[in-house]
Amino acid sequence: MVLKIGVIGTGAIGQDHIRRITNKLSGGKIVAVTDVNKEQAKAIVETQNLDAKIYDDGHELIKAEEVDAVVVTSWGPTHEEFVLAAIEVGKPVFCEKPLAITAEGCKKIVEAEIATGKSLVQVGYMRRYDTGYRALKNVIESGKIGEPLIVHCAHRNPTVPDTYTGDMAIVDTFIHEIDVLRWLLNDDYVSVQIVAPRKTSNALEHLQDPLIVLLETKQGIRINAEIFVNCQYGYDIQCQVVGETGIANLPEPSSVVLRSEAKLSTEILVDWKDRFIDSYDTELQDWINSTLKGEVNGPTAWDGYVAAVTSDACLEAKESGNIVQISLEKRPEFYNKNLVVVEKI
Amino acid sequence: MVLKIGVIGTGAIGQDHIRRITNKLSGGKIVAVTDVNKEQAKAIVETQNLDAKIYDDGHELIKAEEVDAVVVTSWGPTHEEFVLAAIEVGKPVFCEKPLAITAEGCKKIVEAEIATGKSLVQVGYMRRYDTGYRALKNVIESGKIGEPLIVHCAHRNPTVPDTYTGDMAIVDTFIHEIDVLRWLLNDDYVSVQIVAPRKTSNALEHLQDPLIVLLETKQGIRINAEIFVNCQYGYDIQCQVVGETGIANLPEPSSVVLRSEAKLSTEILVDWKDRFIDSYDTELQDWINSTLKGEVNGPTAWDGYVAAVTSDACLEAKESGNIVQISLEKRPEFYNKNLVVVEKI
Amino acid sequence: MVLKIGVIGTGAIGQDHIRRITNKLSGGKIVAVTDVNKEQAKAIVETQNLDAKIYDDGHELIKAEEVDAVVVTSWGPTHEEFVLAAIEVGKPVFCEKPLAITAEGCKKIVEAEIATGKSLVQVGYMRRYDTGYRALKNVIESGKIGEPLIVHCAHRNPTVPDTYTGDMAIVDTFIHEIDVLRWLLNDDYVSVQIVAPRKTSNALEHLQDPLIVLLETKQGIRINAEIFVNCQYGYDIQCQVVGETGIANLPEPSSVVLRSEAKLSTEILVDWKDRFIDSYDTELQDWINSTLKGEVNGPTAWDGYVAAVTSDACLEAKESGNIVQISLEKRPEFYNKNLVVVEKI
Amino acid sequence: MVLKIGVIGTGAIGQDHIRRITNKLSGGKIVAVTDVNKEQAKAIVETQNLDAKIYDDGHELIKAEEVDAVVVTSWGPTHEEFVLAAIEVGKPVFCEKPLAITAEGCKKIVEAEIATGKSLVQVGYMRRYDTGYRALKNVIESGKIGEPLIVHCAHRNPTVPDTYTGDMAIVDTFIHEIDVLRWLLNDDYVSVQIVAPRKTSNALEHLQDPLIVLLETKQGIRINAEIFVNCQYGYDIQCQVVGETGIANLPEPSSVVLRSEAKLSTEILVDWKDRFIDSYDTELQDWINSTLKGEVNGPTAWDGYVAAVTSDACLEAKESGNIVQISLEKRPEFYNKNLVVVEKI
Ligand SMILES: [Mg+2]
Ligand SMILES: [Mg+2]
Numbered sequence A, B, C, D: 001m002v003l004k005i006g007v008i009g010t011g012a013i014g015q016d017h018i019r020r021i022t023n024k025l026s027g028g029k030i031v032a033v034t035d036v037n038k039e040q041a042k043a044i045v046e047t048q049n050l051d052a053k054i055y056d057d058g059h060e061l062i063k064a065e066e067v068d069a070v071v072v073t074s075w076g077p078t079h080e081e082f083v084l085a086a087i088e089v090g091k092p093v094f095c096e097k098p099l100a101i102t103a104e105g106c107k108k109i110v111e112a113e114i115a116t117g118k119s120l121v122q123v124g125y126m127r128r129y130d131t132g133y134r135a136l137k138n139v140i141e142s143g144k145i146g147e148p149l150i151v152h153c154a155h156r157n158p159t160v161p162d163t164y165t166g167d168m169a170i171v172d173t174f175i176h177e178i179d180v181l182r183w184l185l186n187d188d189y190v191s192v193q194i195v196a197p198r199k200t201s202n203a204l205e206h207l208q209d210p211l212i213v214l215l216e217t218k219q220g221i222r223i224n225a226e227i228f229v230n231c232q233y234g235y236d237i238q239c240q241v242v243g244e245t246g247i248a249n250l251p252e253p254s255s256v257v258l259r260s261e262a263k264l265s266t267e268i269l270v271d272w273k274d275r276f277i278d279s280y281d282t283e284l285q286d287w288i289n290s291t292l293k294g295e296v297n298g299p300t301a302w303d304g305y306v307a308a309v310t311s312d313a314c315l316e317a318k319e320s321g322n323i324v325q326i327s328l329e330k331r332p333e334f335y336n337k338n339l340v341v342v343e344k345i
């Protein structure tokens, strides 16, 4: 059984997903593509030798008969309309983050999905598929460290481009922690405070970098998160969970141990793509497999909505310096399924 | 383009390969299976929902029109005849180790393959596809540690079953080091000596365990290899390359770092299957991809032959306690292609 | 040249100092001791075979002609009067923490010392003598990580006795970080906020444990400090300094690396005495050496005063949940000497 | 009680010992010195402000009434005569390695010491006093890794001077492993084989470097030792003990963990003096303490003799390429005392 997939948006991430579905994963086939830049859409069809139709527009693609399921990798502000359109025709949709650029937009998607009575939407928060985070979650759930009390974490990039704005520290960078930490802890956030340390001289003038985000969860867990996007030395994602009886750290990526020039060293990655490349594979394979079974295993529309609400609160906390409350509606019954861990073959 | 694959032998490893080709990898399809135990062959076809014909016999399967390429995962002593049969009909064949149970058998395969003028045979030494060994090879080839002078390595299993014989320490266990180290070093062996340390009390009476194997290469590199198959504590594969200016170690598998009960610890695997599971995926995907292009990227029939000759010398060294010379014929021009590293998608 | 030392207070820490001065260090001799428990004072003189006079009272001991310098290891609330008495007679004094139990008391000592025009007082903050903290300070000052921006640190004890009160988390436990971090960063604190994570079920009912202390320094460095005195797993002191171009961590104590029972592990200490035992030796040796030269290398009375003021602010922040300002007077010129690092012999 | 010490030989190591006894350790006092270079002897007396007499000759110094005990740090070939002279007058003597430059010389010392009936001689193998080796010995003796079966070890120097000869790889470098490993394992050697890997291009022409030494012990433990004195990258002492149920590694020296320039690194020492500097302190303090009690805790004359015999066999094995037997006489009853571990104060 093969899942026939239409891809809306053939930029960098869209092309990556097309390549992995075509050359590396099992059970999916690209049958339709579209992009505002039609030449780009054509190019990927040709270079990957795809047996795929090129559509003028995402809405046509979504309605096309040969399309079983949709991947939305277009420009962020267009996500909402394409996801809603896919829901309308009852087709499963994998949408890269953000699900929508406003919490209201996410809410609309949640309501539309619930109205169909079918699980249709998965959001592309790939960290949940990282073997490191999964191992960490397993350790927490094994009880080896007792109940979690504190999380110390850090999201560090070597540098960011000039186009990186202060808000992107939250909506592009920290958004990954927002999603993965509540999944890791099976919890939600209730408040956030953001403090600004001395600014690094390596950041552009307009950018306060680093930041410290202090999140509080429903269970009272405190999260200390460092965001530092000009740290120079590497792309480094750290996560330490302090439990009642022990402490667990996200694994460092595996690396050759070198003794050289008076140093015992391992490599730190510098490119974020290398860090989660395997997660993207696992994520998409899991999406294909679960979609073929009519299920959604990964981050749901509800998770996309929670990320949006939390991210809005973070932006306010950053602006005001105050402790900002994070109020979520009750999670709809519809989303009360446990995450099914991807089975090993 | 899909590679239509016939599988001879549906025991544990055969079933694993069928499952990964069917559910996890791209570009391959199981179209035919056979096993001396026909019920077992039927069972895998049913449970995996394969669109595959069940053959009475490997030779029939090899000749079957719908079969593009063959995977040999039958009982070791039958490998030689099936590989030769595949070569005879000019079909690519992936053969689990050993290629043949004698050096002479391997030699016959080498000659048959050369006679066809086509690269057809890949042997299932999966360690070459391990990301750790690949990273180690990259470090060596980068010049970061200078020319290799010494290798310290260890192959440790927690325990072995009662059926494990003294020779299996070489032909089942150490055979992986034999293949991967000459690939790692771009070198061949010229002599071997084996010494027996004090025997562990945890080994069965008939078994000398551990062993130390001392290999010398053409370039004069000295390899100290520990084989310890009752080490109790885990499945642990170590490899340290001492170069002129630095030293590089095979990465430890990535693991959560735990602070608990007065210990700072990471996990050591206990099951060998967990250690190289990803290598099997990469190996088979690479075999499918290169076979579709008419190439062999992985270990060749020649590599299978060298492993057999080296393994015979190790057995003699183990028996005699002497330094045993390892004489290889000159590598045929046919096999002088470089290993092409699997591209990242 | 030998420094003739009188010790006031022969409890556990007093006895330790007597033993190290007598049996392990060079240049010091215990010539006088006193304690409210005279039997205890006698006992240490006898068991250590000291050639030392036993005094009825600290003030007599301070005035005794044969006493060159005084070590104050009596009950905390008595420190102030003994240190003042030593200053009055112009004798160097090493006082275990706290210098006085109020900031006012410390201030009085500072003023008395300045009035004499001689450096006389060293306070027993031994972490500055730890080889780990010294190595960390060297790395910071080498410029290898650029200017410090953030410090993540943790002070974890396995358990605390029933007598441990909420305030002790600051005045007994965190006081060490208060002293060592401003020394490490060459900085002072301007504000503090304390937040309370979910309480561990392993703490006594009256005790909020863990705590997170957020300190801000004059230079704008932000310190995230975890205090967790019932962490169960060990005595664990962590300190990570995030700089503009790199990050440096306090070394883990050196330990045998063990592969055993499916774990790769090193030991975590459980007894705080083991962690800083060498620091006490170095501290006292440095005090003897510098005292013989008429200098004070270690923490001064001013450092004792700053610790007291900061600790008061922490207590208020803990009580109120507010951000509390920390106001220090300008450091007197008298104390503007750099810390002289203990020379290696 | 103070041990009055005479030092024969005021070269680098002699001066170091004088400084540590004078400024850092407890219970010893330098009262006499001598050196073939009298100006050098004078210089150290002056710069260290010693209350010490300068003798024309080691024999005079040994006999001097004010000298309780002797430290021999003169040129190696003179050690034997001075140690014998000290034994003759019944004075305890600490002799830097080698005890004598021939096994026969060592034997003579052993016999002379036994004849006095008093333990008088300690040899300066300081590694037994290293906290790392002690921790490793504790782990072995705790039973945590079961009975030792194999030792993998390495002695690596960044470079050696032009004056370094092939034999020095054994008598100056590997001699430390020879002593410390038999102490670690409570065992003696029975045979040795030495193999020569490809020579590093960084060694001087006359020098075969690296070497691999294969030692066999009475208990059947096999030791694989790498000697590599031009390894470029650092001074690196490795020791891994493979036991029946687990494996223990000598701790790496404690170091700041740095994240910088895409590397997670710790420092490797480059100067051998830094590696064992604390061991020298502990060694000498223990010698002072035990000498004051009339005991010898450290390496004995017998240990010096065994080192000499083993070292001779290594030289023969290196020359011949053969497996060379190591025959020791039975250990005299006189030396059957257990090593008393230095107590913590
Ligand atoms: Mg994503
Ligand atoms: Mg294989």
Ligand SMILES: [Mg+2]
Binding pocket: C096, C097, C124, C125, C126
């Ligand atoms: Mg103290």
Ligand SMILES: [Mg+2]
Binding pocket: D096, D097, D124, D125, D126
């Ligand atoms: Mg020595």
